[in-house]
Amino acid sequence: MNTTIFERQAPDPRAIAHSLEHVRSAVFWTEDVPERLRPRRPPLRGETTADLVVVGGGYAGLWTALLAKERDPARRVVVVEAHRVGWAASSRNGGFCEASLTHGDENGERRWPAEMPQLRRLGMENLDEIEAAEARYGIDFQFERTGQLSVAIEPHQVAWLEEAAAEAHADADAVLLDRNQVQATVASPTYLAGLWEQRTCGMLHPALFAAELARAAEERGVEIFERTQATGIDTPATGDVTVSTDLGSIRAKHVALATNAFPSLLRRNRLMTVPVYDYVLMTEPLTPEQLASIGWRDRQGLADLANQFHYYRLTRDNRILFGGYDAIYHYGRRVDGRYEHRPEAWERLASHLLTTFPQLEGVRFSHRWAGAIDTSTQFAAFFGHARSRRVAYAAGFTGLGVASTRFAAQVMLDLLEGVETERTQLEMVRRRPLPFPPEPFAAAGINATRWSLDRADHREGKRNLLLRGLDAVGLGFDS
Template sequence: MSSRASTRTSGQAAGQASAPTEQPRHPALADAAPSVFWLDRPDRPAPRPPLDRSVDTDLLVVGGGYSGLWTALLAKETDPSRDVLVLEAGSVGWAASGRNGGFCAASLTHGEANGRARWPQEMDALRRLGRENLDGIEATVQRYGIECDFRRSGALTVATEPHQVEWLADEPGEFLDRDAVRAQLDSPTYVAGVWDRDETAMVDPARLAWGLARAAESLGVRIVEGTRATGLRRHGAGVEVSASTGHVVRADRVALGTNAFPSLLRRVRLHTVPVYDYVLMTEPLSDAQLASLGWASRAGVGDMTNQFHYYRLTDDNRILWGGYDAIYHYGRRLAPSLDQRPETFDRLAGHFFETFPQLEGLRFTHRWGGAIDTCTRFCAFYGEALDGRVAYALGYTGLGVGATRFGAQVMLDLLDARSTERTRLQMVREMPMPFPPEPLAWAGIELTRWSLARADERQGRRNLWLRALDAAGLGFDS
């Protein structure tokens, strides 16, 4: 759930998930609440009522996370007369949008190397559009007074093994040797790093979602919660979407922002898999503990291993620490019980104190997980259905804090039949290779997870399976 999350994938068959009654064993986790820190706030918004009647609208947006909220807000900013309704199954921002690491990156391609390997002729445009997108997010936050601790503090990418140093050449920013990187953030595990000072912002992800919802409503967008979209079909010149409340919404156009959840369009369901990512949050650091780190830049951090960690400071000087394990459950399974995985939390806690031994004795206050949608190209893909009446953007692979705004613009371009620089991009016009059905999907993901772990143990040397994926353009790397 970071901005770099989870091109490394992991497998777990049905029935292997941790029992909800199990508890982490690491002593630093003794008092950690099994809840999402960002969402566990007394000032969280009151629930909005569900859909209580059948309605008509110009634009129906399915999903109340970043993808749907940006679509609704931008639609009203572009055309204030357009009637816009957002249908959310839970509450605004409760899923990936409210439980991620809060890395808001300019990249639209999941990093320079991934984009250059796939669309080298478009990378100049994609970099520019990505920077413009991040600038647009910052401008929106300022324009609507969204208090989400938006800080353009940049990103620090660190090598923790000597063989990873050469990989840093693919990362944008200033190269830092061992002493220089430890001057930025002091860990005995660091051997080098790259600091990109301007192309990543840190945000409070839940408050960003709540603020986008308030901004959209201030322009006249209607948002209903507790209402799941259950079906989609043509209806005259438009589309009819059935809802879990027994009512229907008749819309001229529909934008689908369901991401990790099964799409209303069956034809795209094999193009993504849900992968569970896990996170810990510490108690606030004391002044002395913070000084021992030297983290003056407050940049977000990620390491270069295939099974990587991501971490950042919050506004009250806690450390969010996530990543490493990313778990795929057989059959694309999604369930609230999967949000907790004690063995992963224990592993993460151990890795935390290996990285920052000077913080021994610090406690964790929260532990949680959640599903992100990943695809075989590791960045979002886009499309339309029902003769342009429906548009979708899926497969953000942990990059959705920033890239969903660009995806919303693409969906609106498609729905309005506008030919724009965005819609003319090969990156936008191409579909990724779908995942195979079960049991092949689970077997392939599990083999990939094992191979990536082996590569980390063997100085990055990739086995025959990973090299075959590279040759096929699937590029499983971090």
């Protein structure tokens, strides 16, 4: 069995301990948003009515509410959120806003090959609309159209990059970098080659994005209620839908479900996603000398090509966010705050960052956190409607929802309105993925797959029988 670069060039354990000495468990993004942009909204008490109820106050729910008001300013739109706006994945992600609606071209080509030119175009149009949203709505979420740099950190990955470069579509504005070129761009001794797709990704501030979407929605008349747990949905044969909450109920013509990693109010979707926990570290702001030592002047989002991959980026004040690698599923499909505490994950991330940038030895981490990703078996969002088109849903973004939640919001509104659009005619939208099996089979299968992906990273990318079998039935996944 081979070793990976992170094992061959592991830093001194004392350097790891030093870097984590003063880290605390808190989400940097949330703390970085001014309180005036995160007002505490009251819960919904008693009974009320609306034209559209949106369940979930993350990106998908906020986009749905905002775009619904744009389509029909007269309709009453209500959002109910069990915690606070953007509390879950929408404030805990890395801020990579990617054009892909299919979790990368390879995943899309495997599942919807005939639609990929159309899906690429729709994804780029969607990203362009997000970039324009700051000016359109008079908001600021620190958007930078930097693109993303994928880096090879093992010899076998260089060929993967060359193949990806040959297949890159023109809109990506892709540049293949050899070893010297990539290290001149970002100075890591681990980089053997790079592919910089300059137009397909932007960086943004995740919690600020959620806060500003909420502000834009409220300015257009959307009502948002926090600390309001949706507990059930009742749809009689005809007439309005009733969403029950812990403190009351809402009767509405239409309901959009944007609960993502949390249990769906529709029984049919209970097995469609599983929550997988992702872990993140944030450094203190780099000194000018530290930043100069790594270059990174173009501020791209970065990711390596391992199956268990890392993603990392610079913040506006030049901190490094470093996350990924571990993706942990816990038996029972539960979203539980206890799963967010995993010291070994943060120690591993600290070690891997110091391997990537040994010149940063002495840097300290200020924040550590974790969150649940809503994973589907097709590794991209799925969509649908229920109860005579009175209910629509989207879920399963699998860690690539920052941009695609806007597309999902448009799809849900199309489905509720019963209109045929380019979006609703897509096979990607019309076809549901396979559900995950119930326990104990889900845990056994997911953990066996994760073990196999780790083994592939230690065998020059060679996939074992389990991974090849999943590939054959359309359930395979590459980072």
